Amino acid sequence: MTVSRDTKFVHLAWQREEKMLEKTKFTMAADPTGNVSRMFGVYDEATGLALRGVFIISPEGKLLNAEVNYYNLGRNIEELLRKVKANVYLGQHGDEACPVKWKEEGDKTLKPSAEMVGKVYEALK
Amino acid sequence: MGEHCCGLRVGDTVPDFKMETWEPEKGDFGEVSLQALKDRKRWTVLFFYPADFTFV
Numbered sequence: 001m002t003v004s005r006d007t008k009f010v011h012l013a014w015q016r017e018e019k020m021l022e023k024t025k026f027t028m029a030a031d032p033t034g035n036v037s038r039m040f041g042v043y044d045e046a047t048g049l050a051l052r053g054v055f056i057i058s059p060e061g062k063l064l065n066a067e068v069n070y071y072n073l074g075r076n077i078e079e080l081l082r083k084v085k086a087n088v089y090l091g092q093h094g095d096e097a098c099p100v101k102w103k104e105e106g107d108k109t110l111k112p113s114a115e116m117v118g119k120v121y122e123a124l125k
Numbered sequence: 126m127g128e129h130c131c132g133l134r135v136g137d138t139v140p141d142f143k144m145e146t147w148e149p150e151k152g153d154f155g156e157v158s159l160q161a162l163k164d165r166k167r168w169t170v171l172f173f174y175p176a177d178f179t180f181v
Contacts (some may be wrong), residue, residue: 001146001157001169001170001171001172002172002173002174003144003171003172003174004171004173004174004175004176004177005176006176006177007145008146008154009147009178010177011146012147012154013177014177014178015147015149018178020147024149024150025149025150025156026149026172027146027147027148027157028146028148028149029144029145029146029147029157030144030145030146030147035142035158036142036144036171037173038128038131039133039139040132040133040171040173041131041132041144042173043131043134047151049175049176050173050174050175051173051175052173052175053132053172053173053174054171054172054173055169055170055171056168056169056170056171057139057159057168057169057170058168059163059166059167060138060163061138061139061159061161061163061170062136062137062138062139063133063134063135063136063137063139064135064136064154065135066133066134068134069176070166075172080170080172082168083157084168086168087168088168104145109162112156125169
């Protein structure tokens with residue numbers, strides 16, 4: 001879901017006006033007080049706006065990822081989806097680790113062990 | 126909001142929050158809370174941005 005300090009009414013107006021948002025499926029949440037933005041440390045006191053932050057929260061309510069960009073840098077949605085998929089996978093396979101190039105279930109993972117120390121290159125081959 | 130007033134860190138348990146929403150798929154307003162998402166065993170992605178009608 002997306003979050004900004006705009007009200008739900010402005011979200012409605014923007015989503016209906018902007019053609020790029022025509023097919024939007026996600027929830028657009030309103031944080032007019034900035035309280036949720038503050039909770040996640042993305043509230044910019046100087047401007048009263050939220051920085052471009054992304055946070056992934058598990059079904060148990062644990063914060064697993066945090067990424068914040070400054071105003072003028074967009075986020076890579078492919079990388080965000082990769083992280084969500086990896087977190088879901090690791091939620092079910094807690095003893096494994098997803099390497100940098102892991103994209104989806106079935107891709108090679110690592111099981112850290114004494115034998116693997118200093119041998120990650122070989123393990124990934 | 127107590128100890129987490131201004132900056133959760135990775136690994137922290139996120140306190141409950143509640144927000145009003147616009148639901149494009151339903152074409153209606155709604156409300157979301159972390160507790161409701163947890164009750165439904167959902168993963169949550171929060172995607173903050175400065176303001177509607179901005180550009181990137």
